[in-house]
Amino acid sequence: MTNRQIVLDRLPQGDKLAPDHFALKVADRPVAGDGEVLLKTRYISLDAANRAWMQGATYRSALNSGQVMAGGGLSEVLVSHVPHLKAGDLVFADAGWQEYAVMPGKNLSALPALKPETHLLSVYGIAGLTAYFGLLECGQPKAGETVVVSAAAGSVGSIVGQIAKIKGCRVVGIAGGEEKGRWLTGELGFDAAVDYKSPEFKRRLRAAVPDGIDVYFDNTGGDVFEACLFAMKNFGRIACCGALSQYDGAPPPHGPRGIPGLIVTKRLNLRGFVVMDFDDKREAALADLQAWVADGRLKVQEDILEGLESLPGALIGLLAGENRGKRMVRV
Template sequence: MTANRQIVLDRLPGGERLAAEHFAVNVAERPSPGPGEVLLKARYISLDAANRAWMQGATYRSALTSGQVMAGGGLHEVVESNVDHLKPGDLVFADGGWQEYAVLPGSRLSKLPDLKPETHLLSVYGIAGLTAYFGLLECGQPKAGETVVISAAAGSVGSIVGQIAKIKGCRVVGIAGGEEKGRWLTETLGFDAAVDYKSPEFKRQLRAAVPDGVDVFFDNTGGDVFEACLFAMKNHGRIACCGAVSQYDGAAPPHGPRGVPGLIVTKRLTLRGFVVMDFADQNDKALADLQGWVQSGQLKVQEDVIDGLENLPEALIGLLAGENRGKRMVRV
């Protein structure tokens, strides 16, 4: 038997914080592809806050259940192919789960371009980069000279959003946890200011960083940070709602932002939720722009690579705690 190591969601966490004991390691037999199917071997598995959201119930995908292989996308190599458009050695992005091998219908898969380093196919040229690009430019619609604020700004999406906003001529303020991340945002990525949401002076820091208000808020966190930024919005401000990581792990908050409906009306705000698949027909243009910015040095790429399939649970737990800078992934 050729072994297929898997990480199984052994027990749903419910209202608890995610912990290593919610997962188990399983060894199964490597699957074989049938007609129209492809056998894939995982190279890198993506870690995203959405992994935790899927445990809470149905989202844009079915809810996860205990006992199944943990869901997740990643960069995979084709091992065997029963379709014409893919051959062994090709790389694809696939929802193969937390396991070494997976069989998927070839009709769902497309060969990825030959780009180096290949990890960029998961970060700036993958879901993170595309989410940042479309969320900011299509939903936020920033204009040169406007103020853009990003929550979880040191993460995989937020760090790219801020740099694109700078490229578009905006003033950029990042919200992140801790002074070290704040210095990285301003000194390395070129943000104009950084605000520490962990500081007891967070709201005062935010007011000082945006004295004239916020034109565009790119929200990855929800919760108290969302509420603080909502009340700092200018008239006709736009909010791109990308995620709510502050509410994914642990018990639900006792209440949401209060006074929101009236505030949205009086300030004539636009709030738009989105998922990256909404803009798939524009991927080619987005990738061309992203590649051009990376090659010119205008867009810096930060990746956080952890080795070992067995380390996936701790890697996700750490991401939810804000350990990472840039795109976190596990090299299988």
Template sequence: MSNRQVILATLPQGKLGPEHFRIEEAARPVPAEGQVLVRTLYVSLDAASRAWMQGATYRAGLEAGEVMAGMALAEVIESRSSHLVIGDLVFAETGWQAFAAVAANGLVRLPRIEPLTYLLSIYGVPGLTAYFGLLECGRPKAGDTVVVSAAAGAVGSIAGQIARLKGCRTVGIAGGAAKCGVLTGELGFDAALDYKAGNLLDDLRAACPDGIDVYFDNTGGCILDACLSNMTNHGRVVCCGAVSQYDGGVAGSGSLAVPGMVIIKSLTLRGFLLADFLENREQAMLELKGWVGSGQLRVREDVLEGLDSLPAGLIGLLGGENVGKRMVKVL
């Protein structure tokens, strides 16, 4: 009846390390009226988790001593709500623990598909974020040049493939030759640039001689600077993430080309949250399922095993270890 938990022991002042977490055993929670007790199956690992440690974002900041926050695919094992029954699958904020009691109101019953992990990757937050961020905010047209940073990550790997499916020339930016090889060799990107090698500004000019029409930004910082310098007039920048500033970075650092290039080139920069577009979720799911089913869109996942692997999994994610969506299977 115990509940294994990962606790955020202390808030990091610099880079996140294993010393900032500890493992504890607690009593398994008992659901109150209107709640369900869920067993955590897969915990989603997201770079934004590091930003939560710096203070309030689109959610409250984290405090030392709390169960580490996180979203998970979970199965209902006890219900005190008419909304959900035992055996239902849900995507819920469980935190990093084996069991959680969560409010049933607002939870959506998910279909049982194979593999289940797709509910956290292509049919979950990454897939929908890539879909709406690119198509609704970037508004690419056939023939456009689209550049995606963190292109081997959960969102970037999907956004780049969608751009290609919409008839765009797609250039990915990633760290290391191996990741760049995956982008061009497996995921269909037209070109891939290693920001850790060479001069990114020069490499972008060579790869995008006519400029960048749409830049899907997952990093911020110096990569954003380099892309802004090579945008076409009236280009569009999708502001999806700022991973360069999460782990020991300084919020607002970099981006020296803002606002100069934005003004000179009449650029549009648009930030967004997935919640802005969820009313059109079913339309997005239909198109994503069609692409996956036909083999036109490939899904890359990085699945680790065991609750104890969560701290190292997040640290490695921030260091760029993963290709595709990283998650942890809770055994």
């Protein structure tokens, strides 16, 4: 009848996230009341946004010291006091880093019985939908165009690049290290990969896109964003999904230089988005994603770690680029 929780013990103050920012605590297992459900956590999603929430309010409330670390995941309904959910149903819930949670049932929906169920967190979850809508709705790629994606070996980026290939584009992935680059071009079918850690990164990027970039899917911000910005073609589109390079540690000394004039002269379209913007198109997106996985055109890479205690290290490792594909923890 206990509930193990990972608590954000103290907020990072300009320093990099470390294990001692978290604490493992044991509380009583909660009890569901009228209109509520009791959930048992199966898998917790690790996302760069987890770190961004520590910096202040975004599309959700800021995190505070002493509270259960926020995070979404795949949970099983144990007890339900709402008619549309029953014991045994799986739901995606923002239940936090803990074994059990009680939540209002009105905001939860039963997920389809798909195998493996981890795909509900990766390609059919926020990662896959973010990739789908960010590329197709914001980037609007056309067959024959050049698409560049940063953090290309991550959960979102690896799917973005594959969807762009399905749509007939030439795809260049930016990732850290030669091994990830070989994986992108060898297994996922990217046309080229560029290592952002290389001292010759900018030269290699320009060599990979000699005619410029039509669509850039930005997961990182910072120097990578700046390099791609200056390589954009006229009327290029940039889908601004995240700023991984900006989340952990001290803020950068400056932002990208020359933006206003460059955007005007190249007539660029930069669009920020969050996946909830496209809830009305969710079912059509899932139908496409399922079809592409079924026919082998979209490969799914998952990075699954074990145990609630591994969550702080899993997030720190994700921020350092350890993972390939969607990182999650089996609780």
